[in-house]
Amino acid sequence: MWGLAVKVLVALLLSPVVLRLCNFISTVWRGHRYLKHYPSPKYGILGILPALATGRGHRVFTQYAKELGPIFHCRILWLHVLCVTDPVLVTEAYNSKVLDKNRAALMIMDAMLSPQDHPSLVTAMSDAHWKAVRKGIAPAFSPHNLRQCFRHVVEAGQQVRSVLLEWGPDRVVDIDNVLLREALDVIGRVGFDRDMGATKSLGGGPASSNVIATAEAMHEVEMRFREPYRRYKIWRKDVREGKKAFDRYHDIEKWLLNEIRTTPPAPSTIAGHLLRIKDPATGKPLADERILPEIGILFLAGFETTGHTAAWILFLLSQHPDKEAKIVAELDAAGLLASKRQPQPRELVYEDLSKLTYLNAAIKEGLRMFPAVGTGTTRLNPKRDVLLGGKILIPKGSLIWMPTHAIQNSTSNWESPDEFLPERWLEPGAEFAAGSTGSGKGEDGEEDGDMGSETRRPRRYVPFALGPRNCVGQTLANMNLTATLAQLLGRFSFKLAEEMGGPEGVLAAERASLTVSSEKGMQMHCIPRG
Numbered sequence: 001m002w003g004l005a006v007k008v009l010v011a012l013l014l015s016p017v018v019l020r021l022c023n024f025i026s027t028v029w030r031g032h033r034y035l036k037h038y039p040s041p042k043y044g045i046l047g048i049l050p051a052l053a054t055g056r057g058h059r060v061f062t063q064y065a066k067e068l069g070p071i072f073h074c075r076i077l078w079l080h081v082l083c084v085t086d087p088v089l090v091t092e093a094y095n096s097k098v099l100d101k102n103r104a105a106l107m108i109m110d111a112m113l114s115p116q117d118h119p120s121l122v123t124a125m126s127d128a129h130w131k132a133v134r135k136g137i138a139p140a141f142s143p144h145n146l147r148q149c150f151r152h153v154v155e156a157g158q159q160v161r162s163v164l165l166e167w168g169p170d171r172v173v174d175i176d177n178v179l180l181r182e183a184l185d186v187i188g189r190v191g192f193d194r195d196m197g198a199t200k201s202l203g204g205g206p207a208s209s210n211v212i213a214t215a216e217a218m219h220e221v222e223m224r225f226r227e228p229y230r231r232y233k234i235w236r237k238d239v240r241e242g243k244k245a246f247d248r249y250h251d252i253e254k255w256l257l258n259e260i261r262t263t264p265p266a267p268s269t270i271a272g273h274l275l276r277i278k279d280p281a282t283g284k285p286l287a288d289e290r291i292l293p294e295i296g297i298l299f300l301a302g303f304e305t306t307g308h309t310a311a312w313i314l315f316l317l318s319q320h321p322d323k324e325a326k327i328v329a330e331l332d333a334a335g336l337l338a339s340k341r342q343p344q345p346r347e348l349v350y351e352d353l354s355k356l357t358y359l360n361a362a363i364k365e366g367l368r369m370f371p372a373v374g375t376g377t378t379r380l381n382p383k384r385d386v387l388l389g390g391k392i393l394i395p396k397g398s399l400i401w402m403p404t405h406a407i408q409n410s411t412s413n414w415e416s417p418d419e420f421l422p423e424r425w426l427e428p429g430a431e432f433a434a435g436s437t438g439s440g441k442g443e444d445g446e447e448d449g450d451m452g453s454e455t456r457r458p459r460r461y462v463p464f465a466l467g468p469r470n471c472v473g474q475t476l477a478n479m480n481l482t483a484t485l486a487q488l489l490g491r492f493s494f495k496l497a498e499e500m501g502g503p504e505g506v507l508a509a510e511r512a513s514l515t516v517s518s519e520k521g522m523q524m525h526c527i528p529r530g
């Protein structure tokens with residue numbers, strides 16, 4: 001009798017459920033034990049989840065960093081988190097070979113991107129499949145390839161210009177929506193060799209259903225981040241509506257897949273690259289269910305981030321006429337400005353992009369103050385402890401969080417971070433921590449042997465993240481931002497409409513979901529030059 005009872009007890013103790021539970025308890029306990037010494041904000045039973053659920057998570061982290069310094073600890077539900085704004089640690093965490101993506105949180109995005117919940121480039125662990133896809137599409141963003149695609153960016157910009165001219169200066173225009181559509185058309189062309197018609201429909205046609213469907217699906221992702229078990233509450237109408245939003249997004253992906261299968265895109269496009277990738281597991285081209293989430297993420301990442309960023313930069317310039325005047329002078333000197341003297345300036349060419357030094361500085365400064373992925377990114381190792389900088393222990397299963405807005409707007413990293421100063425980018429090396437030459441320590445405290453290398457040199461500017469999981473599309477984003485803003489600023493000046501309630505109203509409307517945008521859009525008057 002006792003023998004049987006002992007056997008049952010041992011069997012129970014060794015059962016996978018109990019082992020998992022023990023593992024879970026040990027992770028939570030170790031997170032608490034090793035991270036509790038760091039300063040921490042006040043929070044309740046749910047940790048800082050309620051603060052993040054306000055939709056202003058990026059500013060919450062910036063405030064914490066201001067109060068608590070460059071390393072602080074917090075909790076989200078049961079998960080212990082070490083937040084770092086210190087450039088040395090940020091750079092090491094991003095470059096770490098033993099820290100990876102936090103699948104548990106990113107799986108929420110998989111439901112939006114894949115009908116079968118398959119991972120995508122952004123949400124996958126750094127496994128053989130991710131490596132194959134990343135290696136396969138990276139050449140689509142090479143300078144050579146982008147030069148080939150440049151005309152699409154110019155055409156989208158021309159389309160926007162002609163609509164804004166037609167609308168005239170009195171009309172209040174949501175320039176955020178206009179720029180999202182412009183970026184959508186660019187990704188349609190550069191990514192998939194398809195005309196998405198988003199800027200054409202600005203002139204009076206129906207609103208682009210793609211923009212709306214994407215925004216609704218992203219809203220549902222945000223709600224699921226805030227309410228982790230939301231997807232199971234199917235008795236609620238809003239949850240069912242959210243699921244439908246995902247279905248509509250899947251329809252866009254399926255439509256795009258069907259398009260590229262029936263009329264193959266040019267080999268230089270992103271989709272052209274995607275179709276040539278071989279699945280490492282089968283040695284065959286990627287199956288439809290693995291291509292769909294990649295199409296979904298490239299489409300989403302391709303326009304949401306760039307469109308909102310361009311709108312924030314126009315907002316900043318509308319508040320700083322002296323900085324706008326410097327861009328105007330630069331465009332004038334390059335023959336790209338519409339004026340009484342020159343009502344029809346020449347069209348932008350690819351070679352202009354790198355010569356527009358002040359405009360590029362203003363773009364960098366805009367990305368510093370309003371990074372699209374403002375709340376930041378996270379990494380973890382679920383299996384072992386990791387030592388960062390030779391001294392900071394990240395217990396297994398605890399998160400390390402790099403809050404982009406806080407890193408780029410904290411007084412410990414920047415002088416006058418609240419001031420819009422494109423001039424700081426005219427100095428070489430402004431993205432690195434002041435006085436830095438390289439961390440000197442590699443992972444787990446090993447001597448780096450690579451002192452002062454660009455990769456290891458501590459960075460305080462990380463809008464596109466760093467390391468192996470940095471933004472693969474950043475060259476396209478930068479090309480599109482410079483080209484679009486040069487084309488628009490060469491023909492218009494932008495004035496914030498009264499509807500926004502001044503700059504205070506804009507900042508009050510700022511919301512961080514997957515990307516940072518204004519919940520009121522960006523209502524502006526577009527005043528033609530010349």
Ligand code: HEM
Binds near residue numbers: 121122306463474
């Ligand atoms: C201003 C524009 C953009 C910003 C600020 C931005 C920012 C970022 C950031 C911060 C990450 C890292 C996410 C993480 O570590 O979890 C990322 C990854 C990524 N971005 Fe971007 N992005 C922009 C534009 C684009 C564009 C235009 C594309 C493609 C068309 C793109 C495609 C991707 C992809 C596929 C990844 C995942 C890469 C990987 O993990 O291998 N992004 N982006």
